[in-house]
Amino acid sequence: MNKSYVIISPCRNEEKYMRQTLDTVVNQTVKPTKWVIVDDGSTDQTPAILKEYADQYDFIEILTRENRGHRSVGPGVIEAFYEGYNQIKIDDYAYICKLDLDLNLPDTYFQFLMTQMDKEPRLGTYSGKPYFYPENSTELVPEVCGDESSVGATKFYRTQCFKDIGGFVRQVMWDGIDSHRCRTLGWISRSDDKDEIRYIHLRPMGSSQNNIITGRIRHGYGQYFMGSSFIYLLASVVYRLNKKPYVIGALATLWGYVKSAITRVERLDDPEMKKLLNKFQLSSLVIGKKKTVEKINAEQEAVWGNTPVKYKIPDQR
Numbered sequence: 001m002n003k004s005y006v007i008i009s010p011c012r013n014e015e016k017y018m019r020q021t022l023d024t025v026v027n028q029t030v031k032p033t034k035w036v037i038v039d040d041g042s043t044d045q046t047p048a049i050l051k052e053y054a055d056q057y058d059f060i061e062i063l064t065r066e067n068r069g070h071r072s073v074g075p076g077v078i079e080a081f082y083e084g085y086n087q088i089k090i091d092d093y094a095y096i097c098k099l100d101l102d103l104n105l106p107d108t109y110f111q112f113l114m115t116q117m118d119k120e121p122r123l124g125t126y127s128g129k130p131y132f133y134p135e136n137s138t139e140l141v142p143e144v145c146g147d148e149s150s151v152g153a154t155k156f157y158r159t160q161c162f163k164d165i166g167g168f169v170r171q172v173m174w175d176g177i178d179s180h181r182c183r184t185l186g187w188i189s190r191s192d193d194k195d196e197i198r199y200i201h202l203r204p205m206g207s208s209q210n211n212i213i214t215g216r217i218r219h220g221y222g223q224y225f226m227g228s229s230f231i232y233l234l235a236s237v238v239y240r241l242n243k244k245p246y247v248i249g250a251l252a253t254l255w256g257y258v259k260s261a262i263t264r265v266e267r268l269d270d271p272e273m274k275k276l277l278n279k280f281q282l283s284s285l286v287i288g289k290k291k292t293v294e295k296i297n298a299e300q301e302a303v304w305g306n307t308p309v310k311y312k313i314p315d316q317r
Helices: 018-026 046-056 075-085 109-119 159-164 174-184 209-226 230-242 248-262 271-287 289-303
Strands: 005-011 034-039 060-064 095-099 123-127 130-132 154-158 188-191 199-201
Touching (some): 005 075, 018 046, 034 046, 046 060, 095 109, 154 159, 174 271, 174 289
Parallel strands (some): 005 034, 123 188
């Protein structure tokens, strides 16, 4: 098994959490061949901490971007990711990982992922499940993440699969679109809740009401951009009415979608993927997501490895 893998980590102002991530990666049973960390204009002690680790471990490389004045999510994170991606030769590695710097990983995390992917040739992207400590609690609880996608904080990819899907789109819902493109091309995207790959998400979830509402509106826009049908979006909104923040959070998602439709914002231009996406969503409403994933993965096996080049990763320098 080829165990060479490269990690690319966009980060900004992570002094509170990053040492735990840095320590759990450098202590992995199978260490990364290369780790490119992109400092996206940090103004705290992040640069000093990164230098400390880079001086100690020769596989760590630090890139520094100009300070834009604020933390950016979605497209901004992917822009920073590609800053690091442009410094590597992707074909030098069997696997590539986009990794956040606010995580605590088990020491065998990457070894387990690669071992499992080696057993399943179609498994193109894979991750464990995140857990977190609620405020004023010492008990870990799971974050809600569907099994049909690798988790955005630890996107671990087989290099060939990453190239096939054209990498990440530079837009909201990049971490959902990638998994739907995987299925479109016959690859399997998955996350598992197993002891060996459960990890801790250190950043508090939903640190303020305003951020939650802004995030829900952004999610609604993301669903519109990706190509989700209004019927599926409406069903999702109804399902989330009793989730915190009650009612208003679900309505914020609805508003994000409706506002995007009214203003006719740009949508993803990928008819083949959106056709499978809509099939996936409608089937999930009828027979459930688990059975739908199994059904579509079985149907798409025939196209795996037999599809002409459809997507292209942005040109590297």
